Amino acid sequence: MNLSDLNNLDLKELAQAPTTIKAVAAAFIILLIIGLGYYADWSPALTALDTAKQEEQTLRDTYTNKKRQAINYAAYKRRLADTEKALAALLRQLPNKSEMDNLLADVNQAGIGRGLEFDLFRPSTEASADFYATLPVAIKVNGGYHDLGNFVSDVAKLPRIVTIHDIEMTPGKNGKLAMNATIKTYRYLDESEMQTKDSGKGKGGKK
Structure with a gap:
């Protein structure tokens, strides 16, 4: 039996058709059911599965x-904590306003301790x-090279x-030698000075 025989077959005669025709017809019906089932049920499920996979990857x-952040x-x-510690250590090296006189005295004493003679020791603004x-x-000091x-x-x-x-x-x-130089001392601003400084900035920024 060939394909033309299958096309010309009357469905009413299917019961009396040869076994080969019955087998082909049954296979065709099964494939049709599977195809319809795929498009009706499985295709949306597979699409949903693909969407779920994409969401999982996202x-x-x-x-x-987030973990990297x-x-x-x-x-x-x-790093911020290390910076704050370094800043705190730096601030400990800066005298406050009341300690500046002692610092200047220490500088002067360092020169006297080395046998130097001060011709000038003049703080500026x-x-x-x-x-x-x-x-x-x-400053201007006189003394030996090594001193x-x-x-x-x-x-x-x-x-x-x-x-x-x-x-x-x-x-x-x-x-002897005379050394002219500028010594710079540093101190931190106290709270009231910082407030005055910030207030001045605010006024300067207004138009």
């Missing part, structure tokens, strides 16, 4: 990003920065922050 990506945030907090003030002090070098080293070793700038060496008295 959630995994979101979780990975959490790790970075923890590292940021550690303070200059304020973010949270601290700088006080330049113009002057030791004086500079002693000033650098003071527990408070003191820096030396614009050093100029010239012949001094009695065959």
Whole structure:
């Protein structure tokens, strides 16, 4: 039997059709049912499964990003804590306003302790920065080369922050050397000074 025989077959005669025709017809009906079932039931289910997989991947990506952010945030907090500790240590090296006279006395004593003679020790006007003030002090001292070098080293070793700038060496008295320089001392601004400074900024920013 060929395909034309199957096409010409009357359904009423299917019961009397040969076994081969019955088998082909049964297979065709089964395939038709499977195809209809796929499109009716399985196709939406497979689409929903694909959607669920995509949502799962999105959630995994979101979780990975959040985890990475959490790790970075923890590292940021550690760096911030380290910075705050460093700032606190720096502030401990800055005297307050009432301690500035003692600091200047320490600088003067460092020179005297090395046998130097001060011709000039003149504090200038303070200059304020973010949270601290700088006080330049113009000095002129006479002494031997090594004594002057030791004086500079002693000033650098003071527990408070003191820096030396614009050093100029010239012949001094009695065959010694004269050193002209600017010493800068630093102190932190107290709360009232910070408030005054911030208030001044606010007024300056208004039009």
